[in-house]
Amino acid sequence: MRNSVLTIALAAITLSYSCAQDPENKVDTIENPPYSAQLIIDELQTPWGMVFLSENELLITEKSGELVHFKNGKKISVKNVPEVYNRGQGGLLDIELHPDYENTGWVYISYASEEGKEKGGHTALIRCKLDNNSLTNIELLYKASPNTTKGQHFGSRIEFDNEGYLYLSIGERGARDENPQDITRDGGKIYRFYDDGRIPEDNPFVGKEGAKTAIYSFGHRNPQGLAKHPDTGEIWDNEHGPKGGDEINIIKAGANYGWPLVTYGVNYSGTSITDKTEMEGMTQPIHYWVPSIAPSGMAFVTTDNYKGWKGSILVGSLKFQYMERLEMDGTKVVKREKLLTDLGRVRDIKEGPDGLIYVAVEGKGIYKLVPKN
Amino acid sequence: MKTFNSSLFILIFIGCFANAQETELSESMMRGSEIYADFCVTCHLEEGEGITNTFPPLAKSDYLAQNRQESIRGVKYGQQGEMVVNGVTYNNIMTPMGLDDEEIADVMNYIMNSWGNTSEKIVTVKEVEAITK
Numbered sequence: 001m002r003n004s005v006l007t008i009a010l011a012a013i014t015l016s017y018s019c020a021q022d023p024e025n026k027v028d029t030i031e032n033p034p035y036s037a038q039l040i041i042d043e044l045q046t047p048w049g050m051v052f053l054s055e056n057e058l059l060i061t062e063k064s065g066e067l068v069h070f071k072n073g074k075k076i077s078v079k080n081v082p083e084v085y086n087r088g089q090g091g092l093l094d095i096e097l098h099p100d101y102e103n104t105g106w107v108y109i110s111y112a113s114e115e116g117k118e119k120g121g122h123t124a125l126i127r128c129k130l131d132n133n134s135l136t137n138i139e140l141l142y143k144a145s146p147n148t149t150k151g152q153h154f155g156s157r158i159e160f161d162n163e164g165y166l167y168l169s170i171g172e173r174g175a176r177d178e179n180p181q182d183i184t185r186d187g188g189k190i191y192r193f194y195d196d197g198r199i200p201e202d203n204p205f206v207g208k209e210g211a212k213t214a215i216y217s218f219g220h221r222n223p224q225g226l227a228k229h230p231d232t233g234e235i236w237d238n239e240h241g242p243k244g245g246d247e248i249n250i251i252k253a254g255a256n257y258g259w260p261l262v263t264y265g266v267n268y269s270g271t272s273i274t275d276k277t278e279m280e281g282m283t284q285p286i287h288y289w290v291p292s293i294a295p296s297g298m299a300f301v302t303t304d305n306y307k308g309w310k311g312s313i314l315v316g317s318l319k320f321q322y323m324e325r326l327e328m329d330g331t332k333v334v335k336r337e338k339l340l341t342d343l344g345r346v347r348d349i350k351e352g353p354d355g356l357i358y359v360a361v362e363g364k365g366i367y368k369l370v371p372k373n
Numbered sequence: 374m375k376t377f378n379s380s381l382f383i384l385i386f387i388g389c390f391a392n393a394q395e396t397e398l399s400e401s402m403m404r405g406s407e408i409y410a411d412f413c414v415t416c417h418l419e420e421g422e423g424i425t426n427t428f429p430p431l432a433k434s435d436y437l438a439q440n441r442q443e444s445i446r447g448v449k450y451g452q453q454g455e456m457v458v459n460g461v462t463y464n465n466i467m468t469p470m471g472l473d474d475e476e477i478a479d480v481m482n483y484i485m486n487s488w489g490n491t492s493e494k495i496v497t498v499k500e501v502e503a504i505t506k
Binding site: 045046063064085086087088090150151152174268269270294319320321344345362363 | 415472
C-alpha cells in the first residue's frame with residue numbers, strides 16, 4: 001500500500017513535470033498590431049542575416065553569396081566576399097559586429113565553405129574588416145569538418161555575450177546519429193570563442209581527449225536563432241527540430257540538449273524517432289512548438305516602442321511565413337502571437353539602434369515596423 | 374519455325390529493354406528520394422502535399438504534370454513569382470538548391486512517379502543539361 005501511494009505520488013510528480021507545457025500550444029492572431037510594416041529595402045532574395053553599422057546603414061547577407069551594403073538608401077554589393085558553398089540550406093549565412101566595432105572594425109561572418117579535402121561543405125566563421133566597400137584582413141576563425149554534400153543543417157548564427165565571448169551555432173549537417181552526441185565531431189553544437197577565434201581555456205571540453213574544444217554545448221539539431229538575453233546576459237537559441245520538435249533553449253556550458261536521443265518531435269514521415277522527451281543529464285527546452293513553425297532569427301524586444309512588447313522574444317517562421325511574438329514570464333512562454341502574416345518566409349529579426357524592429361523576409365526585403373501611436 | 378524464333382527473340386529483346394528502363398527509373402527514383410529528403414521535404418512535405426497557399430503541392434499537381442520543362446528549370450535555377458497549382462495561386466520563392474544535373478534528374482523522376490503521379494518518359498541528365506535559364 002505504502003509503495004503504491006509512493007508510486008502514485010511519483011507518477012504525479014513526473015506527470016506534472018512532463019506537462020510543464022501544453023502539448024499543443026496556441027498561437028493568437030491579433031487585429032490591431034502596434035505597428036505598420038514598411039518595406040525599406042526591396043528586391044532581396046534570401047536575406048539570411050543583417051547587422052546595423054549605424055542607424056540607416058546595414059550589412060545584409062544574401063544566401064547566394066552576395067553581401068549587400070545598404071547606405072544612403074542604396075544597395076551596393078561588397079567585394080572580396082569568400083566563395084560560398086551554395087547548396088541546399090548552405091550559402092552566405094550570418095553576420096555580426098564586434099561589441100567594440102567602433103574601435104576594432106571587426107565584422108564576423110558565417111557561411112558554408114568547401115574548404116577542406118572532402119567533397120561538399122561545412123560551416124565556417126571568419127572575421128574581417130570593411131574597407132572601401134571590400135572585405136579586407138580576412139581571418140578564418142573556424143571551419144567545421146568533414147565536408148559533406150548533404151544539403152541541410154548548417155546552423156548558423158553568431159552572437160556575443162556581455163563578457164565579449166563569441167558564440168556560433170552549427171547544425172548537425174543531416175547526420176543526426178553521428179554528430180550531435182559526439183563531442184569529437186563538428187555539427188549539432190554551439191561553439192564559444194574569444195573574439196579572435198582562440199578557444200577559451202575554461203570551455204567545458206578543454207582537456208578532454210579528442211574533443212573539439214571550441215564546443216560549448218551539444219545535442220542540438222539546427223539552431224538558426226541565437227540571441228543574448230537583455231537582462232540576464234544568457235545566450236538563448238531557437239532551433240529546428242524534426243516535425244513538432246522545434247525548441248527554445250538557454251545555452252549552458254557543457255549541457256547536452258538531447259538530439260536525437262530525446263525530442264518532442266517525430267520524423268517528417270510521422271514515424272517515431274524516440275519515445276523519450278526527457279532523459280537524465282539532458283537539458284530540457286524552455287519551449288517547444290507543436291506544430292513546428294521552422295524558427296529562424298531571434299530578437300528580444302528591449303524598448304517600449306511597441307505597447308506591451310518589452311521583454312518579448314520575436315522569432316521568424318519559415319514554414320508558416322509569419323513573425324511570432326512570445327510573451328515571457330521569466331523563462332516561461334505565457335502567450336504567443338502571430339504577426340506579419342502572409343508576407344513571406346521570415347528569416348531574420350533585429351532591433352535597430354533606433355529601438356525599432358527590422359525584419360528580413362525572403363523574396364521581399366527588409367521591413368521596418370513603424371510604431372502606431 | 375524460323376519466324377517464330379525470331380519473333381520470340383524480338384519479344385525477349387523488347388522485354389529486356391523495357392525491364393532495363395524500369396530498373397533505370399527505379400534506381401534513379403531511389404537516389405531521388407534521398408535528394409528529396411535532403412532538400413525538398415521541409416517545404417513540400419513527406420507526401421508531396423505542400424502547404425496550401427504557401428508551398429505548392431507536388432502530389433497530383435497539374436502544374437508538374439503539364440509543365441515538365443518549367444518544373445525542371447525551377448529546380449535547376451530556382452523559381453519566384455505567381456503560379457497556379459491545382460486551382461490555388463501561389464506567390465513565393467524557391468531558391469536554387471545547388472544540385473547537379475544528375476541529382477536534378479533523379480529528384481524529378483522521384484516526384485514525377487510518386488504519390489499518385491506518373492510520367493511516361495524518364496528524365497535524363499541530358500534533358501536537364503539542355504535546359505537553360
